Amino acid sequence: xxxxxxxxxxxxxxxxxxxxxxxxxxxxxxxxxxxxxxxxxxxxxxxxxxxxxxxxxxxxxxxxxxxxxxxxxxxxxxxxxxxxxxxxxxxxxxxxxxxxxxxxxxxxxxxxxxxxxxxxxxxxxxxxxxxxxxxxxxxxxxxxxxxxxxxxxxxxxxxxxxxxxxxxxxxxxxxxxxxxxxxxxxxxxxxxxxxxxxxxxxxxxxxxxxxxxxxxxxxxxxxxxxxxxxxxxxxxxxxxxxxxxxxxxxxxxxxxxxxxxxxxxxxxxxxxxxxxxxxxxxxxxxxxxxxxxx
Numbered sequence: 001x002x003x004x005x006x007x008x009x010x011x012x013x014x015x016x017x018x019x020x021x022x023x024x025x026x027x028x029x030x031x032x033x034x035x036x037x038x039x040x041x042x043x044x045x046x047x048x049x050x051x052x053x054x055x056x057x058x059x060x061x062x063x064x065x066x067x068x069x070x071x072x073x074x075x076x077x078x079x080x081x082x083x084x085x086x087x088x089x090x091x092x093x094x095x096x097x098x099x100x101x102x103x104x105x106x107x108x109x110x111x112x113x114x115x116x117x118x119x120x121x122x123x124x125x126x127x128x129x130x131x132x133x134x135x136x137x138x139x140x141x142x143x144x145x146x147x148x149x150x151x152x153x154x155x156x157x158x159x160x161x162x163x164x165x166x167x168x169x170x171x172x173x174x175x176x177x178x179x180x181x182x183x184x185x186x187x188x189x190x191x192x193x194x195x196x197x198x199x200x201x202x203x204x205x206x207x208x209x210x211x212x213x214x215x216x217x218x219x220x221x222x223x224x225x226x227x228x229x230x231x232x233x234x235x236x237x238x239x240x241x242x243x244x245x246x247x248x249x250x251x252x253x254x255x256x257x258x259x260x261x262x263x264x265x266x267x268x269x270x271x272x273x274x275x276x277x278x279x280x281x282x283x284x285x286x287x288x289x290x291x292x293x294x
Contacts, residue, residue, distance in 0.1 A: 131154050
């Protein structure tokens with residue numbers, strides 16, 4: 001199989017490496033020529049100088065995997081590919097895209113006879129070594145065309161990836177995945193905070209009911225630094241946690257744990273701490289409680 005990878009950042013570059021080592025031929029493009037040349041040297045990737053050049057180096061039906069941030073940059077790339085590809089070709093969006101956008105783009109590409117797969121991709125920087133969890137949405141024909149690559153990217157040929165439904169289902173599943181991830185991270189961090197307050201931080205991943213790979217990574221990090229004094233308590237959200245909460249509201253479903261974990265990320269952005277200062281003032285106003293001042 002020969003396919004293309006567009007944008008070779010941390011995730012895209014490691015996916016190229018895993019695909020090449022699994023016998024998949026890759027044509028790659030990135031705005032950084034240095035990155036393209038490095039992967040060409042290291043992994044035998046075929047270098048492309050732009051999207052038109054990339055498409056010209058693919059056999060029909062062409063398969064192009066796009067690894068870009070959600071939003072306008074992905075929209076622009078897909079619009080250009082729409083003009084370059086032909087009926088029967090396939091485009092995959094492996095970024096963290098809102099599933100509504102994926103449904104719209106899939107319908108738009110289908111008008112030209114171009115197949116579209118939305119691939120929820122999990123695994124981060126460890127995907128090269130461990131494989132990627134892939135949640136893919138699209139037609140049966142599109143998934144069959146893509147399956148050789150999915151089997152190489154996943155932890156195993158017959159596990160670690162799933163055809164979860166039509167276009168949009170892949171990014172919907174990844175959205176919920178990330179919402180659960182938010183909740184897990186918040187629960188672990190709260191538990192460790194209480195343990196740290198009593199100087200009882202341990203690594204409970206061995207045989208514990210709450211053990212997980214995420215907890216393994218956390219325990220390894222804490223072995224090197226338990227105080228975390230040099231880390232600012234600011235936790236960004238990538239967008240998928242809030243999409244999960246919004247979807248729950250739209251469906252009238254209660255997701256209190258995921259929603260609260262999202263709210264905690266918002267709270268971490270409040271460096272001024274106005275709300276907490278206001279709470280202190282309120283306690284003083286009704287109860288005469290002391291207010292600590294700088």
